[in-house]
Amino acid sequence: MLCGLEVQEIARNQAGNPLDRRSFLKCALASGAAIGISGAAQPAAGMGSGAASGTQDDARFIVEAKFYQKLAERKIKCKLCPRECTVGDKERGYCGVRENRGGVYYTLVHSRVCAAHVDPVEKKPLFHYLPGSIAFSLATAGCNVNCKFCQNWDISQSRPEQIPAEYLPPQRVAEIAKQYNCPTIAYTYSEPVIFSEFLMDAADAGHAAGIRSIVVSNGYMQEEALKTAYGKMDAVKIDLKSFSESYYRQVVTGQLKPVLNSLNDSDEEFRELAQWVKANLGPDVPLHFTQFHPEYLLKNLPITPVPTLERAKAIADAEGLHYVYIGNVPGHPAQNTYCPKCRKMLVERVGFTASQMLIRKNCCPFCQHPIPGIWHV
């Protein structure tokens, strides 16, 4: 089972106010958040011919990186994510998309879009953000972790020159979103942390055209980068792969073998997660438990049984969280939104679409209980 944090309406309007990491999440989540998996996303070249991305030296995609520190002997230390890769000349960081060239660190994926699609926002999943709307969703190659179950490993675990891509500068991204009547640009599929520079520029171009930006991310980044890059977002969904330190060490990034004998979905972990969310972010933060599907290096494992997901939801409900969802199980009633006070259904979902949306003026129409989220354009 996999989890994540969906963060909405973060402090784009508060960009001038520095926030620490917890405040950042809390502020963002106060208006609605969820935990889920982005694995259902299937990237595809949604426009153009999907032409080859060119060589690794294609200058159109190469821009000096924003978050790094120069060291002696032409080395650099990357300050984008907590790995802090020390990268020698001619080498790349762990993500594979940032390269040291003569002591200057470059991103190789600015405007280098390898997947683009118009998706329902529910597919991210973002359940408390413009239900039923669509988002122009895009990705570049690369990722700063290596989840052994990654659904999109063919792009996330590749170098940019290894996969076809389109040149889509920020202005063009905004134009395409508008052309397809998308109120939102979504940065998703692979790991937007590693294309932060492009994300920031595209968000600026989108906002200038009246289009919001959202990001689906593992959130594994340094505080300054988080504030600077994701501060430009209108909503952020943070994927949690687990609530276990060892799981992160072994499955997400590190060694595979020790994990295969120790995978479990324990009640204790569910409870600790729910308690942490409630204590640190509040009971109104939506929580998604999403079914694991075998992929990439964990093809030998079974899908998560639905009763396990339901057990996780029951524990989180019992801990007092108001919005607990089950994902990747089509037709399950726990993919709908219910009023935590009167228990009436407010948003009904079928697949990745919202078939019914009853929330009015951010409140339950039956009992007037406020429902956190961005519900209307």
Place this chain on the structure above:
Amino acid sequence: MKTVRNGSRRDFLRQSFAGAALLCAGGGAGALAGAEPVAAKSGAAGAKSRVVVAHDELLRGADSKVDSGRIQALLDRAMQAISGREHPVEAWKALASPGETVGLKVNTLGGRGISTNVLLVAAICERLQQAGVRPSDITVWDRDSSELERAGFHLAMGGERVQCYGTDRVGYEENLAAWGNVGSRLSKILTQRTSVLINVPVLKDHDGAGVTIALKNMYGVIHNPNKYHPDGCNPYVADLNMLPEIRTRMRLTICDATTAIYQGGPGYKPEHCWNANSLLVSQDPVALDHTGWQMIEHKRADKGLKTLEAEMRAPRYIATAADGEHKLGTNDPKRIAIVEA
């Protein structure tokens, strides 16, 4: 000339491998083994892994460039020493047969300054053809074509000539190859154009892994080498070399130590390069890596630098490659015979 060369060579070896048992060329020479895995060749009880260190103090001309005739002669001596054959072409015949496809995996990350020497590769190709391998069955390759060009190679695809291009031209296999902690897509040049793999790396310091020589050169075979640099590349380098697609093809390593780098690698830092004027040749990549590591340590000591261990970047993956789980070769100095040539 011979006296000068031999004297210098012996001095060089004694300085580089103080305390190690040195054999002169021909002494204890064994036959080159063909298609079976390296561990099978070096793993016999009591058998030592042979690492030939061929050195020519006069390898370079007045312009300090490597001389094509002398590097051909140096390669011949090394091949005669590793194979025990009197004629170098016979040594190559023992490695590759007509009809086999030979891949020369070079290392071109460091540009023209610190990449596999083009003249060395030309010498290898010449002898392979004399051994009966068709030129079009020989592919000189690395990860990226532009890096090959920057290192001085001329790209060639198609026709009857020796082939030379990067994996960028043909791509990687769709399916993952996995062993231990490694899961990667392999270059189609390896899987589809190489039945005999000859590894032609460079002797280099590496800021993360400690050194990059034979074993780590296989990072250029996979699509995601960046994922395997944490923890000094350990155990990833060893796990990668366990992939059957690599292990069953690997026949020989010819390490280019004509120009080597003892600090600041793997990129080119001219201030830390030295003209080692040597080749290291072995069928045991672990023994070769251990030997090359000691050469770098010796040079570092000469320059007053700390050991790699003191810098917290000793290449631990070499020991992992030798352990009971991997058995890719030996890193035990007592089981390594360094043969001068």
